[in-house]
Amino acid sequence: MVRSLIIAVLVTLLAGCAAAPTPIGVQMPVMPTVAPAMEVTNEVMLPANAVPAPVGSRPAQTVTVELTTREVVGYLGDGSTYTFWTFNGTVPGPMIRVRVGDTVELSLTNAPDSQLPHSIDLHAVTGPGGGAVATQVAPGQTKSFRFQALNPGVYVYHCATPHIPSHIANGMYGLIVVEPEGGLPPVDREFYIMQGDFYTQQAHGTKGHLAFNPVAVKDENPTYIVFNGRAGGLTGDNAMKARVGETVRLFVGVGGPNVSSNFHVIGEIFDTVYVEGGSLQNHNVQTTLIPAGGAVIIEFKVEVPGTYILVDHALSRSIDKGAIAKIEVSGAPNPTVFDAPELNTAGH
């Protein structure tokens, strides 16, 4: 009697023991392969209002630009971290703003804790490799070169270290604005937005730390397409702000590496588009095409208060992959231009 009781207790204990052998043919639950979200100490997403002051009407001069390539952890989506490769720790990298005729002395440092070499190719450069040959920097190294900005416009810069699409796909791009003589016409607000496609081994929306997927880059099959490095990042507290009656200028680039943008602002018409970032100006545009490795200037006046949503109008990229940003326009209603009963009952 006592012996059978002892056996019964032992069986019960063994049944609750995690180390008990798994019976053959019984499936153990699959452990998630995604690591927990890593600690994020700096926000990698660059705010859209991080725009340097206009150059204005000053004469051409020599400008010094110092950039540092850094590999940093940030949020690609809510609850989803990712190890970005960056210029100066942000996606996009800082906007460089000069005028035509300026001589730019650029030095590129690769942070000592980087795992990889990096470089910079600026599309505003006239010269071999756009600077990439002169700036291949190992971790801890600095290299410099000089160029004269011969052509006004808005140009993409990006890392050009092999495998180049992978370096761009991890966030290594930014814009350099070369203002024309006399500067750009003044506006009330300027914003800086870059679209980029990201490639993770996990499905879009997976929580935790997401891993880069080099095969998906070659297949051009991104899991994330985003503005400024974060799905839906330029919304909420990070939404752009303007007031009724103000003029807005957007500098919009596409880092890619693979996906161009059908850039559209829901509820706005672009008064002016500097086509492909060059000197040709188009007017009254609904959607403008921005190639990978290209950029535009978009200008419009905001006449009606409310929320305006920026999208890639290949809309799965926005609805399903993250390319959403918002401009919140405050001010008095303008029922002559837009009126709806819903707005009146909502107290606007």
Ligand SMILES: [Cu+2]
């Ligand atoms: Cu790189």
